Amino acid sequence: MNGNLTQTVPVGVETAEPKANWRAVPVWLLILLLVLLYWAMLYFDQHSGWFSQDVYAPFRSQNEVALYQPKTEGPDLRRGQAVFENVCALCHNPDGMGKPNQGPPMAGSEWVVGSPARLIRIPLFGLNGPITVKDQEMIFPSGMPAMGAALPEDDLAAVLTYMRQAWGNKAAPITAEQIKAVKAQVGNRPQPFAPKELMDLPEK
Amino acid sequence: MNYGPLVFLAAFFALAASWFGLVLTPQMQVGHLQQTNTIPDGVTYPVSRPGLAKEGIDVYRANGCAYCHSQQAGQTATVCDVILTDAGTNQSALISALVKVNPRLSEVEAKAWAGNLPRRVLQGVNKSVADSAVGALKVGDAKTELWIVPVGPDIARGWGKRRSVAEDFLFDYPVMPGAQRIGPDLASIGLRWPDPTWHLLHLYAPRSQVDDSTMPPYRFLFETRRIERALSPEALPLTGSLAPPPGYEVVPKAEARALVAYLMSLRADAPLFNAPLTVPAAPPAATNAPGASAGTTNAASTNAPAKPFTAEELLKAAQEKK
Numbered sequence: 001m002n003g004n005l006t007q008t009v010p011v012g013v014e015t016a017e018p019k020a021n022w023r024a025v026p027v028w029l030l031i032l033l034l035v036l037l038y039w040a041m042l043y044f045d046q047h048s049g050w051f052s053q054d055v056y057a058p059f060r061s062q063n064e065v066a067l068y069q070p071k072t073e074g075p076d077l078r079r080g081q082a083v084f085e086n087v088c089a090l091c092h093n094p095d096g097m098g099k100p101n102q103g104p105p106m107a108g109s110e111w112v113v114g115s116p117a118r119l120i121r122i123p124l125f126g127l128n129g130p131i132t133v134k135d136q137e138m139i140f141p142s143g144m145p146a147m148g149a150a151l152p153e154d155d156l157a158a159v160l161t162y163m164r165q166a167w168g169n170k171a172a173p174i175t176a177e178q179i180k181a182v183k184a185q186v187g188n189r190p191q192p193f194a195p196k197e198l199m200d201l202p203e204k
Numbered sequence: 205m206n207y208g209p210l211v212f213l214a215a216f217f218a219l220a221a222s223w224f225g226l227v228l229t230p231q232m233q234v235g236h237l238q239q240t241n242t243i244p245d246g247v248t249y250p251v252s253r254p255g256l257a258k259e260g261i262d263v264y265r266a267n268g269c270a271y272c273h274s275q276q277a278g279q280t281a282t283v284c285d286v287i288l289t290d291a292g293t294n295q296s297a298l299i300s301a302l303v304k305v306n307p308r309l310s311e312v313e314a315k316a317w318a319g320n321l322p323r324r325v326l327q328g329v330n331k332s333v334a335d336s337a338v339g340a341l342k343v344g345d346a347k348t349e350l351w352i353v354p355v356g357p358d359i360a361r362g363w364g365k366r367r368s369v370a371e372d373f374l375f376d377y378p379v380m381p382g383a384q385r386i387g388p389d390l391a392s393i394g395l396r397w398p399d400p401t402w403h404l405l406h407l408y409a410p411r412s413q414v415d416d417s418t419m420p421p422y423r424f425l426f427e428t429r430r431i432e433r434a435l436s437p438e439a440l441p442l443t444g445s446l447a448p449p450p451g452y453e454v455v456p457k458a459e460a461r462a463l464v465a466y467l468m469s470l471r472a473d474a475p476l477f478n479a480p481l482t483v484p485a486a487p488p489a490a491t492n493a494p495g496a497s498a499g500t501t502n503a504a505s506t507n508a509p510a511k512p513f514t515a516e517e518l519l520k521a522a523q524e525k526k
Binding site for chain 2: 054059070078
């Protein structure tokens with residue numbers, strides 16, 4: 001019973017009570033934690049989409065979502081329509097028929113479906129003076145301000161394309177490149193064009 | 205030693221952290237969610253549910269539908285399909301391009317494909333591969349379409365066209381996305397079963413419509429009443445042992461009609477910016493998959509009615525099974 005379980009304890013050699021002491025955290029543990037933290041930050045950056053409401057699980061970032069948007073063939077007429085109704089329709093009427101003393105009609109207008117070079121200059125720089133639309137001499141007292149100068153080129157291209165393809169009009173779309181080219185060609189011009197000046201431009 | 209302030213601060217920070225993470229952050233994320241536009245059509249989404257369907261939310265809630273049915277379809281990936289719609293003028297260049305784009309294709313097969321359009325040239329590839337394929341197939345006025353296709357188990361079962369997003373619930377209060385799937389997911393049930401009579405019969409006697417249904421019958425949403433002059437137009441077409449005694453008819457109460465109107469309005473298929481997908485105009489001819497059998501077994505095994513809805517789903521189901 002008490003064979004080898006009993007040990008003789010030497011008198012006076014008893015060890016002291018164990019005590020908790022302060023000890024430094026090992027350096028390797030600190031480094032490991034920092035590395036983990038760094039990895040977590042990278043993971044968060046790449047996978048969270050920064051808590052955007054537009055980024056759901058299969059996607060990892062806003063750019064990835066944007067990449068997978070379905071594209072439509074041809075020009076974006078809806079965007080053009082939206083711009084038209086916001087910016088142009090006040091004077092030209094949403095149905096493109098124009099308003100007396102405010103804006104000429106656009107449906108079937110040779111200014112709209114004709115030379116892109118003339119059409120692009122009108123919203124970019126404005127138009128002032130008596131104008132002949134569909135063989136009718138018209139006078140608009142306040143002229144046309146440069147409504148399109150502040151629009152992004154994409155929006156302006158969309159709205160001009162919409163005008164050229166809505167209300168029975170059937171003309172080629174206008175691209176943002178064409179608008180950029182006109183801007184570069186004309187440069188800085190404070191005063192609006194006169195219809196006669198535009199008629200002097202070549203057809204193309 | 206007085207630990208009071210320490211305990212107070214620790215408790216305060218623990219509660220503050222959970223409030224920050226569980227209340228404040230989600231509120232900042234989707235608290236100001238508004239109607240958005242579908243892409244590319246620009247239709248406003250979502251629109252408020254019609255009146256009867258709005259009442260149906262309360263019936264859905266009162267009967268605890270959300271305890272067994274979820275309303276959140278998931279999605280594991282978004283892939284691209286490339287569809288050839290027009291062979292154009294330069295046939296030989298197109299065929300060599302086809303063989304280059306899809307290496308498993310022999311020249312004879314490619315020729316047969318080009319003669320039978322529209323045809324899915326690539327399926328389930330990522331965006332960059334699809335983009336380069338579209339570029340490679342631009343020979344001799346040939347026309348291609350690039351479809352964005354959400355995939356995942358829920359979509360393969362026909363439970364939805366895409367994953368559910370917060371916008372789908374914008375006008376619902378309370379939102380009942382559900383946590384259990386004792387029954388199938390209902391995120392797009394109105395799309396899957398667009399027949400109100402089916403739903404009424406299913407509520408009255410689930411097994412009459414789905415053989416192995418575990419759903420309890422909700423007969424208290426219906427009324428058995430004496431036929432007055434003629435059979436009411438809304439009387440259920442019940443037959444066999446379910447048929448009411450002669451001279452009686454079973455008609456849905458207002459609650460049942462509201463609930464079915466709500467189920468009809470559950471159709472989360474709008475292509476949005478945060479859940480992009482292509483809505484195909486018409487499904488093209490199948491590539492090679494013997495889709496029908498795979499599709500039906502898949503549907504039956506998940507307690508859904510064994511009737512897949514388009515060729516699209518069939519193809520996807522077959523793909524998932526592989």
